[in-house]
Amino acid sequence: ADEITGCDPLVEDSDSNERYFNIKTRKDNLAGVRDADIIILAVKPQLMSEVLAGIADYTDGKLIISIAAGIAIEKIKSRVADTARVVRVMPNTPALIGEGMSAFCTGGGISESDRKIVAEILQSVGEAVEVEESLMDAVTGLSGSGPAYVYLIIEALADGGVLMGLARETAQKLAVQTVLGSARMVLETGKHPGELKDAVTSPAGTTIRALEILEEKGLRSALIEAVKAAAERSRELNNM
Template sequence: MKPPAATADRDALRWGFIGSGRMASALVKGMIRAGVATPDRIVASDPQAGTRDELAREAGIAVHASNSPVVEASDAIVLAVKPQSMASVLAEIAPMLAPRHLIVSIAAGVGIGAMRAALGASTRIVRVMPNTPALLGEGASAYALGPDATDADAQAVQRFLDSVGRSVRVPESQLDAVTGLSGSGPAFVYMVIEALSDGGVRAGLPRDVATTLAAQTVLGAAKMVLETGLHPGALKDQVTSPGGTTIAGVQVLERAALRGALIDAVDAAARRSAELAGPARP
């Protein structure tokens, strides 16, 4: 069943969040900051009183103890609950859903097919994989559309995700790869930053100086990739002078198989994501 014309206007959507943890809070605040929705058009729920009070105070939205007010007041419902809680939440909200509702899930490992089975085959569903830097407005997110989701739904979700970083649309079959890359990737980058900082300390820098320089170097290098559009290899070559310091370091990294280790890490995380999601797949 396709949505009524009124919900096709992404700016008119009323958003609801079932679950108000850190990621949901980041998304709510990002939406408000970016003008995707005003506080009066966002509502949320959470079983924890402290979490409810904090989000209500910081974002200026209504936050309820139960889920039914969220379903009633929303056009797009973001499921921001833990995967182990998803089955009970889906069973609870299924009888309350109307054709206007778009379901956006950020729960890892719960496939679109499983959600359609619980909510009805015609339910418009978008599955999202965000990552933790969304908490600072620098998230890398991917989303996949269910069979009945529309182009207007895709535009609304992309605008929603872009309020806390950057997003890309992928087939659902690629979400495990996304998990391995941008979902687990921050941990790999933190290890790189820590190692660079250790190198700075080894070379004689104080720890705080070394960590600041390491983190800012990674941030700056990432922005160079995103804003210039150049291949990372081309940017690497721009820093690598003949017979200079950088090529000496690059040689060490190549001997240590840094690139191979990172490729293997992403691959291992993606495969583990698929293993963990197995029981939830349709």
């Protein structure tokens, strides 16, 4: 992009943002939208209607990228110019360190050039896949909310280590690297997670005893139900 402008009604130090992030910041949304070719809507679902009402007259022919959870493309299109092209994205917070996982879907009138632009933006902060819009709520439940599940698992593993006598710092380092290394094993070997799990599990050993407890306590079903609940909540947000 030739120029990036961030609009935030609470912004206080424009000079600081421009210096450190190489972007312009404005309190007024219209100041950023008027001359923009691409508009990224990074707002809470509850604020979407208000934000769209304020910029609708300046969306003619523009590419609009929404990262608001649960808000359908048609709902956005009904509130902007007829010629606006809309893309819906669900990123996640690891994008902050370049390790994000984003999924996107497109509305009518989207060109291959638009798709390429969206993919390039998302791939600059991680990985990206295109899916049908009907699957975006599932994406929200899995990868959108997923980092929170993983953080909880890391915290619980570290707590277990502390319970068994490890120092907190050591326990957290062991837990974090174990999760990171295991994820990389899945990616780099291409093997099914179940196959890699079995490779760690010896007959009558420590790991199978631990897995017995995890299955008994319902870890697998709890994670499945968590994804389902988050996806259902995402679906509800479209009606707000």
